[in-house]
Amino acid sequence: MTTPSTRHADPAENPYVEDPPTDFDPVDDLSADEAAEQAELLRAAVREHDHRYYVAADPLISDAAYDALFARLEELEAAFDLPTEGSPTRRVGGEPLEELATVEHVAPMRSIDNATDAAAVREFDERVRGGLADAAEAGDLTDFDPADLAYVCEPKFDGLSIEVIYEDGEYVRAATRGDGREGDDVTEQVRTIPSVPGRLRGDDRPARLAVRGEVYMPRDAFEAYNEELIERGEEPFANPRNAAAGTLRQLDPAVVAERPLDVFFFDVLAWEAGEDGPERPARHRDALDAFRSLGLRRNDRVEVVDDVEAAIEYRDAVLDARDDLNYAVDGVVIKVDALAHREALGSTSRAPRWAFAHKFPPRTATTAVEGVTVQVGRTGRLTPVAELDPVDVGGVTVSRATLHNPAEIEALGVNVGDRVRIYRAGDVIPYVPEVVEKRSEGTYEFPDECPVCGAAVERDGPLAFCTGGLGCPAQLERAVEHWARRDALDVEGLGPERVEQLREAGLVESLPDLYDLTAAELAELEGWGSRSAENLIAELDATRNPPLDDFLAGLGIPDVGATTARALAAHFGTLDALLNADEDALREVDDVGPEVAASIRSFLDREENRAAIAGLRERGVDPEPFETDAASGPTDALDGLTFVFTGSLSVPRGDAQAHVEAHGANATSSVSGNTDYLVAGESPGRSKRDDADAEGVPVLDEDAFADLLAERGVAWPPAGDA
Incomplete structure (x- = not known):
């Protein structure tokens, strides 16, 4: 038994460690001090239970009891606005990041010399003994x-x-x-x-x-x-x-x-x-x-x-x-x-x-290719998979191996009937590194139509994509899930299992079909009740007039995440303006280069995607024009300035970008000759600092940034974050 001095929580002093009570008084019955005291006990207990479950593999309580303690802690922190820094509840994930900053290690994290043969290990031992003697x-x-x-x-x-x-x-x-x-x-x-x-x-x-x-x-x-x-x-x-x-x-x-x-x-x-x-x-x-x-x-x-x-x-x-x-x-x-x-x-x-x-030595074997299956991924990407004569590779029977993409097939020259080498090396999904005996004529011909929806296949370098877009059933479920994501339309209750159920029931065959659903239809499905059905309909109704950037992020346009969606919305203002923009107009948007502009235009030009957008609008899903928030001051105080942010600031980076945009500035994600200031918080990215030096862009810490804004009559931090 671990002694109390090395535990997160002593069961003699903390009631939530062993046989914890899970029937809690309503939070409304607690004073702020009582809530803070209970939350601190719960934090210590949850840390102890996390250790016992995940590290020691010796849990003290049931999963249900743990869930009850964790939920109570979340409830207290939310109801009493308790600080969550260092709390186990932070484990569920914080705000999305704009990018990964670069940080320097406290000590070098070096590689290790290696070999597969024992002779090299004995030579290592000789070097060690000789080096220590010297x-x-x-x-x-x-x-x-x-x-x-x-x-x-x-x-x-x-x-x-x-x-x-x-x-x-x-x-x-x-x-x-x-x-x-x-x-x-x-x-x-x-x-x-x-x-x-x-x-x-x-x-x-x-x-x-x-x-x-x-x-x-x-x-x-x-x-x-x-x-x-x-x-x-x-x-x-x-x-x-x-x-x-x-x-x-x-x-x-x-x-x-x-x-x-x-x-x-x-x-x-x-x-x-x-x-x-x-x-x-x-x-x-x-x-x-x-x-x-x-x-x-x-x-x-x-x-x-x-x-x-x-x-x-x-x-x-x-x-x-x-x-x-x-x-x-x-x-x-x-x-x-x-x-x-x-x-x-x-x-x-x-x-x-x-x-x-x-x-360890790599694990390989040879076998025959009996067929090729082409799978369709969420973005429409087509992935060829070799169907193999089953073979034992390192103690595991392998009957399928990835061929990666059409270009890989062409480089291998592989076809049905050929004998190939299978490389596993611990991988759960093996792959084919070479053809060892050519038994067929020619190379497998990649289909020019999607095997699921029949739409044309389009090549993009080594890759191939179904052009069916939102009209392809294989892509439909993921498109609906993407639409419901938190960083898009944020529809609660529309997870993968329910999306699959709705498609299999024939209720959702396209994205717009979501807005034809009724509570009565949902309530008839297995696992649904009237309350959950009504809740989902209410969630969907709440998204009928979404912000334009959320609408664009939800469409799943390749290369368009939340940041680019916001930049597009801010630049064009309305959905119709974006739909009618050509590639040159798209390239005028900060963060949109030639490849991204072509990707956006290609997505919007496809008949299936246009039909899906039109279908959404016909059902009353029409995004609001993008407007900057002028409540905190004049919208032109920072007119003409372009900022790039890096590192951790006192407010989320997205809020910082929105704040300067609300006062007329541009906020981009990369430094260029058009950038006026790089604002560097804690642990800033090295690449942006280097780019700023190369372009002669001034670098401001957060205090200097606040002074700059103050000179122009703009408060920092934004209202609500002070």
Whole structure:
């Protein structure tokens, strides 16, 4: 049993740890002080339950009880406007980001030298022993005894490496590895991962701790998530690593929160004890034990060995067990245990001399292509899949493999009947790297019509797309889901399962059909009641006069996200003006270049998309003209100025952009010769700073920006954020 001193919450003092009550008094019966006290107890208890469930795998309470505690905490924070900084409720995702800022790591995140053969591992051991002997002879290491050398062996995870920083026990930042010196700021995204604690456990902790971890998607969760994507007509991820990497770079933390990510922590990047904190452990094995006491999840397959032969045996054992693990591994990492030995060995510019990765060999097999199936994704992208004579690849029977796109088929020269090599290397979705025996004539001819709706297929470089747009049934479900997203029309109650149900029932065969639905029709469907039916109709009715930028974002125009949609709305003002704009007019919009302009015009010119927009308008869904908010001052105070924002400001970046636009300025996402000022908050992106230097654009911090606005009679921050 964990002692109270290392827990987030002591059950003797916190009623929500063991056998918690879940029948709460109405929030209206609580005073502000009572609500704050209860919320603090709930936060501590939820942190403890998160640790026990996600890190220790030893939950104390049922899922239902946990959900009740979490919901009560959310209710209190909302009802009493309690601060949520550091609260477990932040895990559900904050405001969408405009971009990922670039941040510098506290210590280099280097690569590791690697090889698949055991001889290279033995050579690594010889270099380590020789380097330590030389260091001892030079006086850089005291009394090196070869018998003291030990290695820590760990699985080499096939995920996305991150840096996570804690200050005074509180989570403050996370960043991807990037180039090893600096990476993308993914603080809000990583905050949503349940196994990443928002606060370290216990009181005996360093003042500042930076750790390296690996974000991954568990195999079972990955397979279930891919099944959902396929059912929704979306393109599945090729493997868990791609799924983790793609998820972590999502700009909307709420999207990250919905996906099943996990993390293992495996190294210390920086450890500052502070006045009363513990010193950094002298051995890596002890640092990993400290991770566990601090609430940082570490892998249980770590072993300490005394010689290189035992390290090689460890690798072979993990290789034998790899298919039984619920996470992807592509080898093992062998690390010198003692910190003093590591410091004596040092690092090259690319890799530490004290670590080596003994990788697994790739898994391949050969088999025959029996057919090719073409799948249609959410954007209309066509993906060819080879149907194979089933073959065992590394203990897994493979019957399908991706061919990626038409250009890949042409490059391979593959056709039905050919024998091909299948490459898996741990991937759940294998692919075809080469044809090993040509048994057919010619190359597979990619269809020129969509296999689902019969619309013409259009090539875009190596890719192929169905031109059916919103009229293609394969794209319909995802189009409806996209329309209902929070960053579009924000229709609650219209998730993937219900969209699929509506389509299968024949109630929604196009986007405009949503607005023909009646509560009576919905109530007859399985799983619906009169209340849920009426709620959805009310949600849809509330979107009949949406803001123009939300309407444009909801259409799912390729390359048009929320920011570009707002720029289009602000530039053209009305939907009709945009519909009639040619490519030259579109290119006049900030952030819209030639490719994006062509993409927008192509989407709007397609008959199916025009019909869908017309159908929406016929049903009373007509977006309001875009108008800037002039309530806080004159609309021309900043006329003629163009601002770019980077880093974290005291208000959301979208609010900052809207505020300057309301006073006549332009707000764009990239620095150019037309930019007047770059406003840099905390952790600004390096690329924008470099672009500003190159273009001679002045860089203002938030205080200087506020002074500039004040000189022109514009208040900062915007009303409501002061």
